[in-house]
Amino acid sequence: MENDDAQCKAGEGGRSFRLRSPSLNSVRLRRIFDIFDKNNDSVITVDELGQALALLGLQTDQAQLDSMVQSYVQPGNTGLSFDDFQALHRSLDDAFFGLADEAAEVDDKQEEYDLTEAFKVFDEDGDGYISAQELQVVLSKLGLQEGTELDRVEMMISSVDKNHDGLVDFLEFKDMMRSVIVPSS
Known part of the structure; x- marks a missing residue:
């Protein structure tokens, strides 16, 4: 990957890395969403997400995954819309790398x-x-x-x-x- 696309936030107290362009981030996140949405119905179900993680060799507890995903699914939907997926992504980003204003130190x-x-x-x-x-x-x-x-x-x-x-x-x-x-x- 080109260094032009990425910027290290070194010197800001954290080791997290952020891509420079929010629009590029959105495009990449959309591509991931589309890959996970196997039946192209614009919704990622817990099963589709679990299957994608399993294909990557990442074992997940189905009940735990379901619980986490369901808290982002809008009432009446069968899974995550792209907006829900973005909200889940932001939440995971904040949990693992700290809020944008609070760079977390990664062990x-x-x-x-x-x-x-x-x-x-x-x-x-x-x-x-x-x-x-x-x-x-x-x-x-x-x-x-x-x-x-x-x-x-x-x-x-x-x-x-x-x-x-x-x-x-x-x-x-x-x-x-x-x-x-x-x-x-």
């Missing part, structure tokens, strides 16, 4: 653990590297168009592959994630 060990777990989602064979094929599998599981085109996946890999070995190692992954983590609204 280094927790951050390292979270990044390690995220890396494992992509490193399917556990060899310590993310190959284009592994990235393609994850993108395909998410139903992303990029997952069907190996040349586009290879371009994505090369954009963060600092040592030009055709693979993304954990340090390259951390650098990439730290440059684009958590869009704020």
Whole structure:
């Protein structure tokens, strides 16, 4: 990801990262919403959200997920509208990264653990590297168009592959994630 798109809020007491453009954040959040909305009915149900998280290898307690999501669903709706999804996103952003005016200090060990777990989602064979094929599998599981085109996946890999070995190692992954983590609204 390009550094032009991201800005580190270092020196402001926190380690959270924010993207510069609110409109870009909204576009990215909309794309995530559309990926999760498998039946294209403009509503994300608890089942659709649970399925998307499971495809990413993230186990969730269905009752807990249902409880969290239902508090954002508007009366009469069967799931989250895009506006509800944005509100849930803002709430999670505030809970994990502090309110915009109160930059929260992220514990280094927790951050390292979270990044390690995220890396494992992509490193399917556990060899310590993310190959284009592994990235393609994850993108395909998410139903992303990029997952069907190996040349586009290879371009994505090369954009963060600092040592030009055709693979993304954990340090390259951390650098990439730290440059684009958590869009704020």
